[in-house]
Amino acid sequence: MGFDVSELQALDIWRRTAVGSVRRDAPDLSARQMALLLSVYLTPAPHTVRGLSDLLKVSKPAITRAIDRLTELGLIRRKVDENDRRSVLLQRTVKGSVFLREFGELIVAAAASDDAGDGSGLPPRY
Amino acid sequence: MGFDVSELQALDIWRRTAVGSVRRDAPDLSARQMALLLSVYLTPAPHTVRGLSDLLKVSKPAITRAIDRLTELGLIRRKVDENDRRSVLLQRTVKGSVFLREFGELIVAAAASDDAGDGSGLPPRY
DNA sequence: GCCAATTATTTCGCTCTCGAAACTTTTAAC
DNA sequence: GTTAAAAGTTTCGAGAGCGAAATAATTGGC
Numbered sequence: 001m002g003f004d005v006s007e008l009q010a011l012d013i014w015r016r017t018a019v020g021s022v023r024r025d026a027p028d029l030s031a032r033q034m035a036l037l038l039s040v041y042l043t044p045a046p047h048t049v050r051g052l053s054d055l056l057k058v059s060k061p062a063i064t065r066a067i068d069r070l071t072e073l074g075l076i077r078r079k080v081d082e083n084d085r086r087s088v089l090l091q092r093t094v095k096g097s098v099f100l101r102e103f104g105e106l107i108v109a110a111a112a113s114d115d116a117g118d119g120s121g122l123p124p125r126y
Numbered sequence: 127m128g129f130d131v132s133e134l135q136a137l138d139i140w141r142r143t144a145v146g147s148v149r150r151d152a153p154d155l156s157a158r159q160m161a162l163l164l165s166v167y168l169t170p171a172p173h174t175v176r177g178l179s180d181l182l183k184v185s186k187p188a189i190t191r192a193i194d195r196l197t198e199l200g201l202i203r204r205k206v207d208e209n210d211r212r213s214v215l216l217q218r219t220v221k222g223s224v225f226l227r228e229f230g231e232l233i234v235a236a237a238a239s240d241d242a243g244d245g246s247g248l249p250p251r252y
Numbered sequence: 253g254c255c256a257a258t259t260a261t262t263t264c265g266c267t268c269t270c271g272a273a274a275c276t277t278t279t280a281a282c
Numbered sequence: 283g284t285t286a287a288a289a290g291t292t293t294c295g296a297g298a299g300c301g302a303a304a305t306a307a308t309t310g311g312c
Contacts, residue, residue, distance in 0.1 A: 007230030008168075014233060015164035022161045022182045028269095030156050030299090035148045038141035042134075049260055056148045064261060065299065086259040086308045104133030107140060154299095156269090175290055190291060191269060212278045212289040 016110035021103065027073050032058060033066045040076055040090045041100055047090040048081075075099055142236035147229065153199050158184060159192045166202055166216050167226055173216040174207075201225055 022028070029037070035056055040047050049067070053060045067090065070076045075096035081087035148154070155163070161182055166173050175193070179186045193216065196202045201222035207213035 007227065007234055010233040010237065011164065011226060011230045012168055014229075015161070015168050018157060018161035018164060019182065022158055022184065025183070026157070028156050028158050030154050031144060031152070031160070032148055032154050034157070035141070035144035038137065038144060042138055042141050050258085056145065057151070058148065059301065060260070061262085061302085062300070069298080084259085084309075088260065100137060101133065103140075104137045107136035108132055111136065176288085185271065186290065187271075187292085188269080195268080210279070210289085214290065 013107065013110045016113065017103075017107045020106050020110065024106075026099070026103075027075075029069075030066075032056065032062070033069060036063070036066050037070055037075055037096065037100070041092055041096065045089070045091075046081070046087075048087050050087075052090075070096075139233065139236045142239065143229075143233045146232050146236065150232075152225070152229075153201075155195075156192075158182065158188070159195060162189070162192050163196055163201055163222065163226070167218055167222065171215070171217075172207070172213075174213050176213075178216075196222075 036052055039052060039055060049060055049063050052058075053063045056063070058066075067076065067078065071078060073095075074093055077091045077093050079089045079091055081089050162178055165178060165181060175186055175189050178184075179189045182189070193202065193204065197204060199221075200219055203217045203219050205215045205217055207215050
């Protein structure tokens, strides 16, 4: 029972962010979809179906479906690899950048409003 | 284009956690389901369908379905409120506690492995 | 050129989820 | 005790996701 303090703080920041995002009526992405989206934006290109399938240990059809959904939402874009036309490269979009920027702001705000302290009982360091 | 540094770091921690969770074959919860689960565990009881519907600004049937899913997974439990038998109280389970503890560990580990520094170029403070 | 390997998508049958509206149970008003 | 309100669930038709297997499309071996 009970959590380590830092884990608890981390979970609470996660909670505030998740609740804030849901309340904002953001698209209700699954964990897989979010992991895929963040991987495309925050890890070095190129991003292919096969590569993401290996990275996430999820079947290729499941990756294709997640891409379908994120593409419908306008958060990423497909582009055929001209060097190997079998491959599909995933690219960022303006809408996706905006979405993730706002999401990042939510996390930062949630962390800032974490007034639980560090457990030391001392005032926070600035 | 581009993100503020702290937002980028926050997003990257989120990414590592999300990817790690998916790779571990954790249940593929939606943002709504995760927000609900965290709210039940980290905010003061009682937790009712109506209360969560207001908190998350999501319809009551959608809350019921999310509870159905989380209950199937054994992560929370329903209990009729004996003071008002119309209400259903949501309670924690051992399995849910374990799941969230591990998830918290994942976040903490992701934050610890954030070797990007604080942008100052100085070594991290311990 | 031909054939096997690789990449991604589509299909199949099935389950889960959606919002809106209808419904059941329980409580409170009076 | 009858009636209105409240809490939660169920139903509806429709859309999305699942894994496994089948299907393109393209490439590389030779």
